Amino acid sequence: MNGAIQLALVGMSSGSLLALTALGIVIAYRGSGIINFSHGIVGTVAAFAYWELNAGQGLSPVLAVPGALLAAALCGYLTYRLAIQRMARMSTLSRTSVSLIVLVVVQSALTLRYGADERIVQPIFPTDPVSLFGIHLGKDRIITFFIATVLVALLTACYGRTRFGLATAAQVENPIASAALGISPARIATSNWVIGSVFAGVAGVLLAPIVGVQIVTLTHLIVPALAAALIGGLRSFPLTYLGALLIGVTQAEVTRYVATPGWADAVPFLLIVLVMVWRGTGGGIRTAIVERRPKVGDGHIRPFILLTLVGGSILLLTLVFDLSYVTAMTITCTYGIILLSSVVITGYTGQLSLSQFSFAGIGAVITGLLLTRTGMPFLPAIALSLVATFVVGALLGVPLLRTRGVNFAVATLGSAVAIQGVLLQNPTYSGAYTPLPGPLTVFGWQVDSLVHPERWAVVCLIAFVLAGLVVANVRRGRVGRRMIAVRTNERAAESVGLNPWRVRLYAFALAAAIAALGGILVVFRQPTMVFERGFAAFDSILGISQVVLGGIGYIAGPLLGVLGHPGGFISTLLDSDSATTPLWIALVGGILSIWYLQARPDGAAEGLGRHIHLPRRSRPAPVTATTAAPPGRVPERTLRGQGLTVAFGGVVAVDDASLDVGPGEIVGLIGPNGAGKTTLIDAVTGATRPKAGTVTLGDKPIGSMRMHRRVREGIGRSFQSLELFDDMTVADNLKASVDARSGSAYLTDLVWPRPTAFTAGALAAVELFELGPDLDRLPTELPYGRRRLVGIARAVAAEPSILCLDEPAAGLSSTESAELGVLLRRLADERGMGVLVVEHDMELVMRVCDRVIVMERGRIIADGTPGDVRRDPRVIAAYLGDEPTEAEPREPVVARNETAREREEAEQ
Ligand SMILES: Nc1ncnc2c1ncn2[C@@H]1O[C@H](COP(=O)(O)OP(=O)(O)OP(=O)(O)O)[C@@H](O)[C@H]1O
Numbered sequence: 092m093n094g095a096i097q098l099a100l101v102g103m104s105s106g107s108l109l110a111l112t113a114l115g116i117v118i119a120y121r122g123s124g125i126i127n128f129s130h131g132i133v134g135t136v137a138a139f140a141y142w143e144l145n146a147g148q149g150l151s152p153v154l155a156v157p158g159a160l161l162a163a164a165l166c167g168y169l170t171y172r173l174a175i176q177r178m179a180r181m182s183t184l185s186r187t188s189v190s191l192i193v194l195v196v197v198q199s200a201l202t203l204r205y206g207a208d209e210r211i212v213q214p215i216f217p218t219d220p221v222s223l224f225g226i227h228l229g230k231d232r233i234i235t236f237f238i239a240t241v242l243v244a245l246l247t248a249c250y251g252r253t254r255f256g257l258a259t260a261a262q263v264e265n266p267i268a269s270a271a272l273g274i275s276p277a278r279i280a281t282s283n284w285v286i287g288s289v290f291a292g293v294a295g296v297l298l299a300p301i302v303g304v305q306i307v308t309l310t311h312l313i314v315p316a317l318a319a320a321l322i323g324g325l326r327s328f329p330l331t332y333l334g335a336l337l338i339g340v341t342q343a344e345v346t347r348y349v350a351t352p353g354w355a356d357a358v359p360f361l362l363i364v365l366v367m368v369w370r371g372t373g374g375g376i377r378t379a380i381v382e383r384r385p386k387v388g389d390g391h392i393r394p395f396i397l398l399t400l401v402g403g404s405i406l407l408l409t410l411v412f413d414l415s416y417v418t419a420m421t422i423t424c425t426y427g428i429i430l431l432s433s434v435v436i437t438g439y440t441g442q443l444s445l446s447q448f449s450f451a452g453i454g455a456v457i458t459g460l461l462l463t464r465t466g467m468p469f470l471p472a473i474a475l476s477l478v479a480t481f482v483v484g485a486l487l488g489v490p491l492l493r494t495r496g497v498n499f500a501v502a503t504l505g506s507a508v509a510i511q512g513v514l515l516q517n518p519t520y521s522g523a524y525t526p527l528p529g530p531l532t533v534f535g536w537q538v539d540s541l542v543h544p545e546r547w548a549v550v551c552l553i554a555f556v557l558a559g560l561v562v563a564n565v566r567r568g569r570v571g572r573r574m575i576a577v578r579t580n581e582r583a584a585e586s587v588g589l590n591p592w593r594v595r596l597y598a599f600a601l602a603a604a605i606a607a608l609g610g611i612l613v614v615f616r617q618p619t620m621v622f623e624r625g626f627a628a629f630d631s632i633l634g635i636s637q638v639v640l641g642g643i644g645y646i647a648g649p650l651l652g653v654l655g656h657p658g659g660f661i662s663t664l665l666d667s668d669s670a671t672t673p674l675w676i677a678l679v680g681g682i683l684s685i686w687y688l689q690a691r692p693d694g695a696a697e698g699l700g701r702h703i704h705l706p707r708r709s710r711p712a713p714v715t716a717t718t719a720a721p722p723g724r725v726p727e728r729t730l731r732g733q734g735l736t737v738a739f740g741g742v743v744a745v746d747d748a749s750l751d752v753g754p755g756e757i758v759g760l761i762g763p764n765g766a767g768k769t770t771l772i773d774a775v776t777g778a779t780r781p782k783a784g785t786v787t788l789g790d791k792p793i794g795s796m797r798m799h800r801r802v803r804e805g806i807g808r809s810f811q812s813l814e815l816f817d818d819m820t821v822a823d824n825l826k827a828s829v830d831a832r833s834g835s836a837y838l839t840d841l842v843w844p845r846p847t848a849f850t851a852g853a854l855a856a857v858e859l860f861e862l863g864p865d866l867d868r869l870p871t872e873l874p875y876g877r878r879r880l881v882g883i884a885r886a887v888a889a890e891p892s893i894l895c896l897d898e899p900a901a902g903l904s905s906t907e908s909a910e911l912g913v914l915l916r917r918l919a920d921e922r923g924m925g926v927l928v929v930e931h932d933m934e935l936v937m938r939v940c941d942r943v944i945v946m947e948r949g950r951i952i953a954d955g956t957p958g959d960v961r962r963d964p965r966v967i968a969a970y971l972g973d974e975p976t977e978a979e980p981r982e983p984v985v986a987r988n989e990t991a992r993e994r995e996e997a998e999q
Pocket residue numbers: 739742743744762763764765766767768769770771
């Protein structure tokens with residue numbers, strides 16, 4: 092028992108140091124919205140500075156500690172000012188990647204200066220033990236715990252009460268609003284980043300006497316620290332502190348009960364998963380800013396260029412290249428495949444995964460076990476491993492994908508450390524160091540890399556091409572459209588019937604399988620299986636920085652990014668055998684990358700594409716429908732919501748509201764701002780979960796269904812804030828809405844992505860809203876009014892029984908608004924759609940609606956014909972006022988002989 096308590100106390104002490112690092116991460120995040128992955132290395136810088144000043148210069152700790160903290164502060168300041176701040180307009184992904192590159196740069200610089208050896212420093216505090224009830228603990232441990240506890244209390248008080256703390260909180264909540272209040276976002280962010288770095292420095296200096304000064308140990312502290320920060324929701328100091336203590340204690344106890352090495356490393360990951368499952372999705376992501384996402388390629392392959400490149404490479408490999416270049420080609424292709432997996436999960440789906448190299452390792456382990464334990468031939472073993480890694484990816488994805496954004500990045504990094512410790516570094520499970528049973532053959536052709544390095548290089552090249560073709564197919568097909576839709580806007584993706592979670596899970600599993608192929612080729616270059624090196628969690632960090640530099644949205648991106656990889660083409664060109672060359676490449680390359688990404692955040696592949704003018708592809712296929720039959724009437728069903736109540740904290744946005752919308756009926760939903768109209772639409776469409784009430788469509792209760800399921804049942808919707816897929820053309824926006832949602836595309840798109848034709852319903856929507864000339868344009872290229880029509884057309888294309896429109900006429904001129912009224916009437920009369928329309932344009936509402944529902948402060952105060960509602964004294968008092976509304980119900984006054992488009996063209 093005493094042993095367990097002793098370990099718990101030791102764990103609390105190391106947990107308190109972890110807490111200091113974690114608190115620094117939270118501080119930097121609160122100020123900048125960015126996870127500082129270079130945080131651990133800042134602590135390492137402080138530890139080395141302390142060692143230099145104390146052991147080297149002989150300064151006492153009283154002087155050496157402030158000196159070391161100053162170094163940490165300077166490191167943080169320079170990182171923020173020179174790297175992060177200059178990318179302020181870039182996506183979180185780009186800025187986070189820059190912090191990863193900073194980590195690589197500083198780590199390389201430190202390794203060049205100090206090597207990998209451990210330095211010993213004298214204790215700062217007395218280490219003699221204190222004994223209580225038979226439990227012994229060093230005084231330094233107790234003092235450390237005390238310092239961390241005092242600091243967390245100070246932080247909580249400071250950020251909760253001071254003007255600086257409140258300004259930081261205001262900026263996190265809404266940077267645009269806080270800037271409007273005169274709070275300089277840059278100054279707040281820099282100050283927080285520097286304070287965070289000082290915390291990293293304190294942790295580094297206090298840890299130095301305990302674990303020694305060594306780059307790897309201190310830098311890797313970032314992983315459990317991130318887990319603690321995540322437990323604190325990247326926001327709460329006390330929760331982060333408690334999370335760190337929990338991790339420290341659990342890690343200490345695990346070493347007592349589990350003899351197998353690696354499990355203590357897995358603790359942060361397991362805790363992250365537990366917290367995420369308990370807390371659910373979301374959290375930690377800024378919502379006030381619409382981010383600029385990295386550009387993605389279109390996945391179109393030009394067969395002639397591809398064949399020329401492959402043929403040329405094979406000729407070079409077999410006839411021209413010497414061994415060093417053959418090796419460079421092998422390394423480029425194998426690591427290129429692993430990075431290609433990031434294009435799928437991070438480029439196309441927008442999820443920053445830091446576990447891709449772990450999946451590469453898992454794929455290699457499975458293949459190794461199949462080869463050595465079952466004697467299976469190489470190719471079938473590869474095929475089976477890819478399938479198995481896909482399944483492993485899917486299984487791991489289930490808990491990991493409960494997180495989003497930065498949380499997902501942290502969770503994947505945690506999983507990478509767990510996989511590294513438990514599987515890859517553990518020969519008992521991985522079967523590492525086992526010699527291969529015999530020479531590897533592919534279709535009877537010996538490809539052993541020691542005997543036939545050029546053949547092995549050709550195999551790797553072909554593997555890259557095949558993996559690239561799969562990724563290109565996915566990008567061009569329905570699945571790619573789903574991924575981009577989910578990346579762009581999950582809510583909008585759900586509103587067209589997509590299940591974002593399933594799309595992200597598929598992308599994660601597919602990326603795992605692709606990474607596995609690369610990992611297999613990395614390992615089986617050697618005659619003995621080694622998994623320890625090359626698949627570490629921090630390799631994924633290096634990998635992400637490479638692929639972001641190359642172009643995370645492009646298939647060529649990984650190839651360009653991996654040029655600087657150790658043993659790749661750049662180090663071969665430099666013709667140096669020195670062990671420091673890769674470090675110099677990482678250092679100089681990293682600094683250049685930061686500079687390059689500031690100008691070209693989409694990476695080198697995109698930059699290159701601007702300069703290379705390839706022959707234009709043929710024009711896109713003309714718009715045709717899958718069936719010649721004109722769209723008929725939609726299935727007639729009544730939408731009924733009863734007793735709906737929605738509350739946000741203390742605000743009751745919708746209070747016991749009931750409504751119904753029948754087939755062919757247009758129902759207006761009006762009321763003052765904040766009355767609860769949008770929330771009511773959200774409640775019936777599934778975008779928000781009511782506290783009470785039921786929703787039925789026809790006879791079917793749909794109240795427990797998520798939005799995408801309700802959409803498939805026959806409810807379409809448009810949004811007040813448009814929420815279009817801005818990275819896709821108008822045609823693809825519509826296709827995303829009508830794509831068959833069968834699961835088969837997930838399989839068939841890998842090899843044969845069929846072009847999606849417009850359904851009759853989509854074609855009818857194109858004609859009705861006159862979107863034909865805009866189909867090939869991006870929504871952002873259209874005037875506001877037309878973008879609004881695209882949003883409505885996207886919902887109409889799926890031929891819903893009930894169409895819910897949130898302020899469809901906002902931003903339209905009065906003539907356009909009247910035209911819209913005519914179109915809505917046609918949808919109701921000719922197609923039988925029920926339309927629920929939230930609108931402030933009373934002309935439109937009174938003219939086209941069969942019935943009008945009026946809300947005030949969450950309650951429905953009137954429900955009747957436009958005439959009745961207009962005369963209702965409560966409605967007049969609450970919303971309409973005494974001004975008579977000119978329009979007469981249901982009499983279209985605008986002839987459709989001059990359309991919005993014709994007018995626009997005439998104006999031009
Ligand atoms: N996610 C949320 N969190 C907290 N409060 C919310 C949230 N969404 C809406 N509210 C609050 O609920 C109330 C109703 O908002 P809602 O947007 O539904 O009104 P509305 O009638 O659509 O207004 P408008 O005409 O301005 O769009 C408002 O007080 C709003 O501030």
